[in-house]
Amino acid sequence: xxxxxxxxxxxxxxxxxxxxxxxxxxxxxxxxxxxxxxxxxxxxxxxxxxxxxxxxxxxxxxxxxxxxxxxxxxxxxxxxxxxxxxxxxxxxxxxxxxxxxxxxxxxxxxxxxxxxx
Amino acid sequence: xxxxxxxxxxxxxxxxxxxxxxxxxxxxxxxxxxxxxxxxxxxxxxxxxxxxxxxxxxxxxxxxxxxxxxxxxxxxxxxxxxxxxxxxxxxxxxxxxxxxxxxxxxxxxxxxxxxxxxxxxxxxxxxxxxxxxxxxxxxxxxxxxxxxxxxxxxxxxxxxxxxxxxxxxxxxxxxxxxxxxxxxxxxxxxxxxxxxxxxxxxxxxxxxxxxxxxxxxxxxxxxxxxxxxxxxxxxxxxxxxxxxxxxxxxxxxxxxxxxxxxxxxxxxxxxxxxxxxxxxxxxxxxxxxxxxxxxxxxxxxxxxxxxxxxxxxxxxxxxxxxxxxxxxxxxxxxxxxxxxxxxxxxxxxxxxxxxxxxxxxxxxxxxxxxxxxxxxxxxxxxxxxxxxxxxxxxxxxxxxxxxxxxxxxxxxxxxxxxxxxxxxxxxxxxxxxxxxxxxxxxxxxxxxxxxxxxxxxxxxxxxxxxxxxxxxxxxxxxxxxxxxxxxxxxxxxxxxxxxxxxxxxxxxxxxxxxxxxxxxxxxxxxxxxxxxxxxxxxxxxxxxxxxxxxxxxxxxxxxxxxxxxxxxxxxxxxxxxxxxxxxxxxxxxxxxxxxxxxxxxxxxxxxxxxxxxxxxxxxxxxxxxxxxxxxxxxxxxxxxxxxxxxxxxxxxxxxxxxxx
Numbered sequence: 110x111x112x113x114x115x116x117x118x119x120x121x122x123x124x125x126x127x128x129x130x131x132x133x134x135x136x137x138x139x140x141x142x143x144x145x146x147x148x149x150x151x152x153x154x155x156x157x158x159x160x161x162x163x164x165x166x167x168x169x170x171x172x173x174x175x176x177x178x179x180x181x182x183x184x185x186x187x188x189x190x191x192x193x194x195x196x197x198x199x200x201x202x203x204x205x206x207x208x209x210x211x212x213x214x215x216x217x218x219x220x221x222x223x224x225x226x
Numbered sequence: 227x228x229x230x231x232x233x234x235x236x237x238x239x240x241x242x243x244x245x246x247x248x249x250x251x252x253x254x255x256x257x258x259x260x261x262x263x264x265x266x267x268x269x270x271x272x273x274x275x276x277x278x279x280x281x282x283x284x285x286x287x288x289x290x291x292x293x294x295x296x297x298x299x300x301x302x303x304x305x306x307x308x309x310x311x312x313x314x315x316x317x318x319x320x321x322x323x324x325x326x327x328x329x330x331x332x333x334x335x336x337x338x339x340x341x342x343x344x345x346x347x348x349x350x351x352x353x354x355x356x357x358x359x360x361x362x363x364x365x366x367x368x369x370x371x372x373x374x375x376x377x378x379x380x381x382x383x384x385x386x387x388x389x390x391x392x393x394x395x396x397x398x399x400x401x402x403x404x405x406x407x408x409x410x411x412x413x414x415x416x417x418x419x420x421x422x423x424x425x426x427x428x429x430x431x432x433x434x435x436x437x438x439x440x441x442x443x444x445x446x447x448x449x450x451x452x453x454x455x456x457x458x459x460x461x462x463x464x465x466x467x468x469x470x471x472x473x474x475x476x477x478x479x480x481x482x483x484x485x486x487x488x489x490x491x492x493x494x495x496x497x498x499x500x501x502x503x504x505x506x507x508x509x510x511x512x513x514x515x516x517x518x519x520x521x522x523x524x525x526x527x528x529x530x531x532x533x534x535x536x537x538x539x540x541x542x543x544x545x546x547x548x549x550x551x552x553x554x555x556x557x558x559x560x561x562x563x564x565x566x567x568x569x570x571x572x573x574x575x576x577x578x579x580x581x582x583x584x585x586x587x588x589x590x591x592x593x594x595x596x597x598x599x600x601x602x603x604x605x606x607x608x609x610x611x612x613x614x615x616x617x618x619x620x621x622x623x624x625x626x627x628x629x630x631x632x633x634x635x636x637x638x639x640x641x642x643x644x645x646x647x648x649x650x651x652x653x654x655x656x657x658x659x660x661x662x663x664x665x666x667x668x669x670x671x672x673x674x675x676x677x678x679x680x681x682x683x684x685x686x687x688x689x690x691x692x693x694x695x696x697x698x699x700x701x702x703x704x705x706x707x708x709x710x711x712x713x714x715x716x717x718x719x720x721x722x723x724x725x726x727x728x729x730x731x732x733x734x735x736x737x738x739x740x741x742x743x744x745x746x747x748x749x750x751x752x753x754x755x756x757x758x759x760x761x762x763x764x765x766x767x768x769x770x771x772x773x774x775x776x777x778x779x780x781x782x783x784x785x786x787x788x789x790x791x792x793x794x795x796x797x798x799x800x801x802x803x804x805x806x807x808x809x810x811x812x813x814x815x816x817x818x819x820x821x822x823x824x825x826x827x828x829x830x831x832x833x834x835x836x837x838x839x840x841x842x843x844x845x846x847x848x849x850x851x852x853x854x855x856x857x858x859x860x861x862x863x864x865x866x867x868x869x870x871x872x873x874x875x876x877x878x879x880x881x882x883x884x885x886x
Binding site (some may be wrong): 215221222 | 267
């Protein structure tokens with residue numbers, strides 16, 4: 110009896126919580142590309158979901174035609190979409206860059222206007 | 227034995243409490259009591275009991291309902307809007323919405339539908355908006371036509387549809403919006419278009435590369451709007467739309483689609499159509515001369531955003547009907563290169579985000595006597611002497627946007643040429659104003675002025691002189707000498723202002739009476755500064771205003787300032803390092819008694835003491851000073867202690883006398 114309760118107590122302490130997402134686990138780190146002596150890794154900061162990002166070439170010198178694969182489930186309609194890049198090295202900011210991808214008066218790409226889901 | 231049972235019960239309790247915590251995560255958010263609920267992304271497999279029977283608007287997206295049928299939503303008979311995006315729905319059985327008479331909008335986007343019963347959409351009296359985006363539909367016969375007589379919008383984007391021909395029994399007369407974005411429609415025949423019987427339809431073929439249109443398919447049809455965005459060969463469209471009428475024709479291209487150049491010959495097709503507004507964004511013109519405009523003369527709006535233009539032809543004829551012209555994102559060197567004289571009736575002109583430095587020149591827009599709105603933002607415009615020579619002739623201009631440009635030098639009465647200006651936006655454009663000059667003098671009709679982040683010399687007390695009717699002033703991002711707003715300041719000349727924004731001004735303090743002349747004020751934003759409670763003194767004469775003090779340095783608010791806060795209608799104190807100790811207890815009590823006045827309760831948290839850091843102020847319970855009960859126990863204790871002392875004294879004295 111004593112042994113049984115001891116095992117039960119230990120099990121409740123170490124069994125993982127069943128709710129998943131809210132338990133503070135982060136999304137896994139993925140590989141965006143690996144070539145030319147450079148390896149680029151990324152991790153989703155979106156608490157709701159992970160996304161897919163993959164680039165065909167990865168050398169330190171970017172060639173003119175870069176093919177980017179990107180996949181994400183939209184949680185909102187895309188009426189406006191901005192790309193913000195912030196490069197931080199050792200705590201200090203190197204680069205801050207913002208580029209409008211979709212705006213109401215200039216939808217630059219064919220996916221601008223896609224809806225949630 | 228008792229110990230064993232006790233341990234066992236403890237173990238059970240531990241495992242039981244884990245269950246309770248996880249199920250608490252799964253309640254829907256009640257956005258409007260008994261009416262609007264958001265159950266997004268909760269892993270639900272059925273409608274939870276916590277939803278009221280009176281629910282009208284329900285967002286149930288990203289849950290798990292592989293099959294829906296007449297029992298699934300039966301309790302919620304008052305539903306008007308139901309969002310079932312990405313619920314993994316495969317089967318929609320008969321009479322699922324039988325009891326939902328009021329249902330008006332149904333969103334089924336992103337569900338891998340393999341079956342919809344004949345009577346799947348029966349029940350709603352007037353189902354108006356139906357979303358079937360990305361549901362794997364390849365044939366319009368998949369959608370049951372029963373009960374769709376009142377349908378106004380049908381969204382069928384991102385499917386595998388190749389023909390838009392509706393089945394005979396499908397009621398299309400009342401359709402206003404038909405969206406076929408990103409399908410596989412390559413050909414439009416007369417039969418296809420005849421199966422859609424509505425007039426004034428907005429028809430969207432964006433992302434379908436239409437390669438052929440049967441001659442006469444659009445003949446004599448009247449549309450509200452037609453969108454053929456991303457079509458690689460626009461001559462197909464210009465030929466195929468012969469004899470049709472549309473308010474709006476969208477033929478833009480995208481960065482990620484390849485398309486052929488537009489030639490002047492192609493645009494001749496517009497002479498056989500009736501078009502009100504034409505959008506050709508991101509297309510490339512193979513030849514661009516006066517004759518390109520030959521068949522554009524009946525347009526009232528022309529959008530040539532990012533069409534790689536360096537200039538417009540000098541003598542274009544008959545463009546005097548055009549009211550709105552968009553030339554954003556092109557490559558003009560000088561404003562005069564747009565040859566505005568060709569467009570004498572223009573009321574709206576947009577040249578935003580020019581890809582080179584735009585030089586305003588002098589009187590380039592002089593002939594545009596009817597111009598009401600001019601957007602020259604994000605153009606890297608730089609001029610030491612603005613803006614009368616540049617804006618000469620724009621006597622009816624109501625709205626001017628010169629934001630996000632390079633530094634401008636403003637003289638006295640800098641906008642004398644535009645006396646009827648009502649809205650002026652200069653945000654993020656540094657302004658050089660000589661000492662004591664009043665650049666906005668005589669703008670009697672100006673209601674809205676945006677001077678955000680203009681690097682202004684705020685010691686110039688005449689800066690805002692002459693703005694008799696100003697209602698809205700955004701003055702954020704401008705610094706004040708000594709990081710304080712003194713008693714006499716430049717705001718004294720704008721007594722009519724109702725909404726004043728002074729956020730991010732790096733302020734440490736505000737002198738009392740600094741806002742004395744703001745008699746009409748109803749909204750003050752002082753967020754993102756470094757103000758302490760002292761500054762609240764300057765607001766003591768104000769009543770019933772919206773006051774934003776978020777992200778400042780407010781720790782303690784002394785009791786004598788609480789009446790000032792009580793006088794206002796809404797206050798935001800979030801993101802302040804608020805003190806939750808007994809030295810601030812009067813404020814904490816006031817806070818809990820005035821929750822209805824406060825905004826952003828979740829962001830208003832304690833910073834001090836460390837044990838309460840991050841706790842919402844509304845949840846803090848403090849007991850400070852002696853309570854009544856404490857005083858009672860103290861008196862009893864002192865009484866008992868006194869009695870004990872008397873007995874002890876008696877005992878010691880007796881002992882002493884006994885030993886004498």
